Amino acid sequence: MSILNRLSNLTKATIHEVLNKLEDPILMTGQYLRNLEEDIAAKENLLRERKTAAKVSEQKSLEAARNAQLQEQKALDALTSGNEEAARRAAVAKIHYQDEAEQFAANVKQAESQVFELELRLKEAKEELARLKEKRKELAERARKVEQSSSTESPNFSYGTFSGAAAKGFERMEEKISEWEATMTKSGYSPFSADTANPDNDPAVNEELQRLKDQLSSDKNK
Numbered sequence: 001m002s003i004l005n006r007l008s009n010l011t012k013a014t015i016h017e018v019l020n021k022l023e024d025p026i027l028m029t030g031q032y033l034r035n036l037e038e039d040i041a042a043k044e045n046l047l048r049e050r051k052t053a054a055k056v057s058e059q060k061s062l063e064a065a066r067n068a069q070l071q072e073q074k075a076l077d078a079l080t081s082g083n084e085e086a087a088r089r090a091a092v093a094k095i096h097y098q099d100e101a102e103q104f105a106a107n108v109k110q111a112e113s114q115v116f117e118l119e120l121r122l123k124e125a126k127e128e129l130a131r132l133k134e135k136r137k138e139l140a141e142r143a144r145k146v147e148q149s150s151s152t153e154s155p156n157f158s159y160g161t162f163s164g165a166a167a168k169g170f171e172r173m174e175e176k177i178s179e180w181e182a183t184m185t186k187s188g189y190s191p192f193s194a195d196t197a198n199p200d201n202d203p204a205v206n207e208e209l210q211r212l213k214d215q216l217s218s219d220k221n222k
Contacts, residue, residue: 014070036129061101
């Protein structure tokens, strides 16, 4: 391997290690949530704009349709009075307004379609936000248990932020915490050891205790 390739690999490995230490899962998941909240806010603004555009186009379509009817009546009146030239001008105007009414009506349908799609995406994004907020609590608790179980000093993370899809970012941070947990387990520590568990809330423990109580009660009655 050439000296340049070795230097290139060493540089890439160093950068990867630095970035890996910079990524505090709790800080990163918080940033992912903020990114998602900003995306939701942008979609809400766009949704308001599309709803307004639909209303404006609908009003313009109705107005153009009314003008088309007026021009049609003018054409009829002109023909009745024998003024064919005036009737022709009114007919041209009627066609113009009729085309406008149809175009604005098409704009309404397009805006309404965009509104429907945006409302669906907003609903999904808000559900995703709620789910990821709960997921962040879980990851924070897991990271806390790893930190408590560690016999070495925790690394000093920076407060840098990274952009990316919230869900994918959460998956990456969960993988990172899982790596921490695996490392602690290999070292003889477990973030889920008996001293950190709460047996009072364990359904299996409660069920076993009840079974033993029932058994004792049955033996006494024999």
